[in-house]
Amino acid sequence: MEFPSLLLCLQILLPSLVFLTLILAKKRSAKLPPGPRRIPLLGNMHNMISGEAPHRALHKLSQKFGPVMHLQLGEVSVAVISSPEAAKQVMKTHDIHFASRSPIIVAEIISYGCTSITFSPYGEYWRQLRKITTLELLSMKRVQSFRWLREKVFVGLARKFAASGSEVNFSKQFNAATFSLISRAALGDGTKQVESLHPMINELAELSAGFDIADVFPSIKLFQWMSRLRKRVLVIHKDIDRILEEVIHQHRTAKNDEHHEDILDVLLEYQRDGLDFSLAKDNVKSVIVDMLAGGSETSGTTVEWAMAELLKNPGILEKAQEEVRRVFGEEGTIEESRIQECKYLKLVVKETLRMHPALPLTLPRKCRETTEVDGYVIPENSRVIVNAWAINRDPNYWKDANTFQPERFLDNLVDFKGNNFEYLPFGSGRRICPGMSFGLANTEFPLALFLYHFDWKLGGGMKPEDLNMEDGFGLTARRLKQLYLVPTLTRPLPAQ
Numbered sequence: 194m195e196f197p198s199l200l201l202c203l204q205i206l207l208p209s210l211v212f213l214t215l216i217l218a219k220k221r222s223a224k225l226p227p228g229p230r231r232i233p234l235l236g237n238m239h240n241m242i243s244g245e246a247p248h249r250a251l252h253k254l255s256q257k258f259g260p261v262m263h264l265q266l267g268e269v270s271v272a273v274i275s276s277p278e279a280a281k282q283v284m285k286t287h288d289i290h291f292a293s294r295s296p297i298i299v300a301e302i303i304s305y306g307c308t309s310i311t312f313s314p315y316g317e318y319w320r321q322l323r324k325i326t327t328l329e330l331l332s333m334k335r336v337q338s339f340r341w342l343r344e345k346v347f348v349g350l351a352r353k354f355a356a357s358g359s360e361v362n363f364s365k366q367f368n369a370a371t372f373s374l375i376s377r378a379a380l381g382d383g384t385k386q387v388e389s390l391h392p393m394i395n396e397l398a399e400l401s402a403g404f405d406i407a408d409v410f411p412s413i414k415l416f417q418w419m420s421r422l423r424k425r426v427l428v429i430h431k432d433i434d435r436i437l438e439e440v441i442h443q444h445r446t447a448k449n450d451e452h453h454e455d456i457l458d459v460l461l462e463y464q465r466d467g468l469d470f471s472l473a474k475d476n477v478k479s480v481i482v483d484m485l486a487g488g489s490e491t492s493g494t495t496v497e498w499a500m501a502e503l504l505k506n507p508g509i510l511e512k513a514q515e516e517v518r519r520v521f522g523e524e525g526t527i528e529e530s531r532i533q534e535c536k537y538l539k540l541v542v543k544e545t546l547r548m549h550p551a552l553p554l555t556l557p558r559k560c561r562e563t564t565e566v567d568g569y570v571i572p573e574n575s576r577v578i579v580n581a582w583a584i585n586r587d588p589n590y591w592k593d594a595n596t597f598q599p600e601r602f603l604d605n606l607v608d609f610k611g612n613n614f615e616y617l618p619f620g621s622g623r624r625i626c627p628g629m630s631f632g633l634a635n636t637e638f639p640l641a642l643f644l645y646h647f648d649w650k651l652g653g654g655m656k657p658e659d660l661n662m663e664d665g666f667g668l669t670a671r672r673l674k675q676l677y678l679v680p681t682l683t684r685p686l687p688a689q
């Protein structure tokens with residue numbers, strides 16, 4: 194009897210031992226992704242100060258070290274993802290492990306201790322906030338409800354262009370108009386203080402572009418205390434907070450029935466007692482900052498690049514203009530509900546988002562649990578950067594990837610809703626941009642309007658081939674050089 198029972202034990206034990214040995218061997222062989230050589234203490238910080246825009250610098254490094262790359266920035270472990278296959282693993286297969294954000298000092302301060310949609314860690318609070326954002330703040334219905342505001346702001350800008358009679362700084366004027374639109378949608382049309390928020394939000398975007406020594410050595414409290422960036426951000430935050438306090442007070446005291454509902458109105462409803470989920474005043478303010486920071490420069494930059502690409506490519510400009518003028522010829526201006534008919538214009542926007550994603554490195558995620566990607570280990574708490582700019586130009590997926598060709602999307606069903614990992618202008622997975630519809634509406638309407646009513650030339654008599662198409666150094670892929678254009682009104686603007 195003894196022999197068969199020993200055999201039975203072996204039969205059970207042996208496979209388990211083999212399985213265990215395999216797992217242990219796999220664990221032992223699991224290694225960090227490759228990356229450039231580090232120097233003591235600083236790690237790879239020297240690799241990030243090449244003077245190039247971070248998405249380009251990281252792209253160059255990834256061509257040498259691979260689509261899953263590891264960098265050590267001071268104390269912070271960073272994984273850089275640069276291929277559609279690896280992005281799919283991060284944003285789909287293991288999305289839940291990467292669904293948190295990795296906040297930096299600027300973000301922590303301006304988001305009232307990471308309580309905004311963008312910076313709150315993955316968990317119940319973020320899920321509730323995200324639900325309110327998708328279903329109420331940025332729903333399709335809400336986006337359409339701001340149609341009157343888009344018309345008011347962008348037709349107003351078109352009037353300024355028409356009155357100028359000469360060259361205009363398109364970049365500056367369009368970005369100011371987009372901020373005006375977003376801030377009015379968020380805080381109300383009648384609120385005077387909103388315009389003064391623009392330079393502050395702009396400065397915050399600039400400050401979050403670089404990295405601060407305190408961010409890469411979080412355990413050294415002296416660096417936090419010494420950080421000049423931290424001091425500056427605290428000052429700006431205080432000013433923004435004061436303005437938001439005033440606007441909230443006005444909303445509470447001066448309601449009238451004529452008033453168009455804005456995003457702040459909706460958020461204040463979540464301050465009532467007796468709700469399953471309610472928002473403290475600081476939470477409301479953090480979401481408003483999210484809208485102002487996340488919504489304005491992204492759409493503004495996209496339109497700026499679309500106009501630059503159109504003027505660089507006169508044949509494409511002519512085709513887009515012919516379509517818009519044909520579709521709206523009888524109306525005499527742009528009727529937003531019919532923009533769907535402008536199929537070619539939509540391809541132009543899609544191609545602009547491919548070549549110039551407004552957030553080229555999306556928004557850094559945080560690895561919540563050690564995870565294997567492409568056979569490499571991404572350690573828990575690493576910062577994970579998905580280089581959407583590099584992925585959107587991956588030559589394995591895109592023919593003539595560096596050429597602006599809206600037609601490439603004609604027979605290509607790839608879209609930006611987060612299911613095609615070779616095209617990630619809005620990210621993907623749980624943290625995908627909730628402002629996609631709003632961003633697109635704020636891009637397509639002004640483009641159609643400008644193409645319909647004006648003929649355009651480059652400023653300073655510049656030839657298309659001389660237009661500089663470099664992007665600058667920033668969180669958003671702004672143009673390095675501002676775009677100067679000469680608008681000529683060819684079809685009258687709608688009456689006021």
Ligand code: HEM
Pocket residue numbers: 310311312323331375483484485487488489491492495550551552555556617618619620621622623624625626627628629631632633636
């Ligand atoms: C063309 C316009 C826009 C582009 C290209 C864009 C792009 C992005 C990207 C790449 C992300 C990160 C996604 C990820 O981590 O996977 C993001 C997140 C976000 N965007 Fe947008 N965005 C645009 C417009 C807007 C607008 C208009 C709003 C609101 C007014 C907005 C609000 C947000 C918020 C709140 C998040 C954070 C979501 C979260 O962490 O859960 N975006 N956006």
